[in-house]
Amino acid sequence: MSWIDIPDGSPFGPENLPLGVFRYGDEEPRVGAAIGDQVIDLAPVASAQMLDGAQLFAEPTLNAFLALGRPAWRATRNWLLDLVRNENDRDAVEPHLTPQSAVSMQLPFEVADYVDFYASEQHATNLGRLFRPDSEPLLPNWKHLPVGYHGRAGTIVASGTDIVRPSGQRKPPDASVPTFGPSQRLDIEVELGYVVGTPSKLGAPVPVDSFEDHVYGVVIVNDWSARDLQAWEYVPLGPFLGKSFATSISPWVVSLDALAAAAVPLPVQDPAVLPYLSGSRLVNFDITFEVYLNGQLVSTPPYKDIYWSPAQMLAHMTVNGASVRTGDLFASGTVSGAAKDQRGSFIELSWGGREPLVVDGKEHTFLEDGDVVTIAAWATGGDGSRLGLGEVTGRIRPAVS
Structure with missing residues (x-):
């Protein structure tokens, strides 16, 4: 009251x-x-x-x-x-x-470092089926460690900031050489971001049970992605220009204490994880995202079934002795559910562009200039109460000529 x-x-x-x-x-x-x-x-x-x-x-x-x-x-x-x-x-x-x-x-905190994980099994499986249809969708390491990469802190922007379509090298499968130009497969990634408050010391890993001593709370993340630039560049070292041009975050940081009622048990992890990733208080949160394209709801990804907990992400991020700083942000990676209308990216929603969505009577696959994407999120407590995380929004502007 x-x-x-x-x-x-x-x-x-x-x-x-x-x-x-x-x-x-x-x-x-x-x-x-x-x-x-x-x-x-x-x-x-x-x-x-x-x-x-x-x-x-x-x-x-x-x-x-x-x-x-x-x-x-x-x-x-x-x-x-x-x-x-x-x-x-x-x-x-x-x-x-x-x-x-x-x-x-405004941007709520000055971002020190940014790490993006790949923690949703459903998302990783979907992309594996799209990119490697003749192989197992999950690579051998995926269930042994939280896969991630380091992004650019300097291109994290506040909600409402326009996103300029990135340009770069692209090479379609049927082309013999790459070309340069604006991305034609501009996408979103629905993610939950964790905000670090208390730093750690260089050379001292953060145990999973110390997660709450270092992380203050969460924001909604839209990690914009240029799929065609990424597809050409990411082998063998992973994402680079296809991801580094912009990442939007919501303006309000919701504390872990406020989210406590929405904590849910971590899904069963099989095979068993190594000891440094095992702990007595591993949880996720019962959070549902809402993805709107030009004002129309197109997807509702659920967070509660994500495979890797945030405490495991932080433990893995520091197990080699890397330190965290005040203002560090690490994100879950794209959150996707089992149903088609629970997918957290347009490459999944349109299944690589082959199954367009219909929004306001028009077919959509990847983002067009002028499109507006808004991602909202709600946490649900065990008693059915709801707590909002707010929203993050961005409009696509044409590439710089």
């Missing part, structure tokens, strides 16, 4: 309170919390209540707050919960509520 009026169907109820960075008019960006269709401007409220670390909410990114670590994250969440529940705090908070429609949301 909250004294703040929350519209029916809002993703940001009083148990959620995600953090983000907003700008009001010409004022400097600063940290806010979302509730209903409003933003709580945290800096003046925290200062008035003499909260430890109040000055961090006046920062233009969440990084300084993220670096405080789990005890401070939990204390801040408890403070926020009291603010929105306690009628006695109305006079302190109400003057600092601003409609979300009146602010512009």
Whole structure:
């Protein structure tokens, strides 16, 4: 319950309170919390209540707050919960509520490093069948380790940023030499991203049971993908220009504590994983994504059945001694379900372009200039309660000539 009026169907109820960075008019960006269709401007409220670390909410990114670590994250969440529940705090908070429609949301944190995994068995199987129809869809290593690659932190952009169609080398199977030009198979990838707060030391792997000590929360990720550029370049070293041009993230960071009610057991992993990937608290989250193309719902990928847990991703990412930093982002890779309308990319939804989708009476395979893609997500608790992650959106602009 909250004294703040929350519209029916809002993703940001009083148990959620995600953090983000907003700008009001010409004022400097600063940290806010979302509730209903409003933003709580945290800096003046925290200062008035003499909260430890109040000055961090006046920062233009969440990084300084993220670096405080789990005890401070939990204390801040408890403070926020009291603010929105306690009628006695109305006079302190109400003057600092601003409609979300009146602010512009910024990139919520400065991204230090970015890692993209490939953790959905259904997605990996679909692509294996598309790319290697005469072979086993999963490569031999896939069920032994969370496959991933390092991406570009500098091209992660805030939701609402236009995406310029990338250009590069492409070589169709029937061509003898490559050509250069705009991607003709521009795609999306529906992903869940994990935001690192507490850093680790170089040379010290992060155990799976220490996941919550390092990761603050989650964002929705759309990892745009140029499939034709990727197909020509990725053997033998993996994704490069086909992935590095842009990755969009949602503006609100939902804490792991807020998501706790949506935790579900990890699916059975067979064969058994190596000891460093085994732990007593391995979970996923019951999250459903909604993919909209030009306003029409085209897919609802489920996250709960993803094969590798985020704790295993972090453990594998650091098992060689690599460190993580405040602001690191690692993402699940494309999330796809078993049904056709649960696939998390257009290469799967159109089955390599051979089975077009019909949107507003028009056939679609890959993205066209002017297309708008919006990805929303909801977490479902064991009691049936819903908690929103917000949405991430982007419009495709023509390639630079």
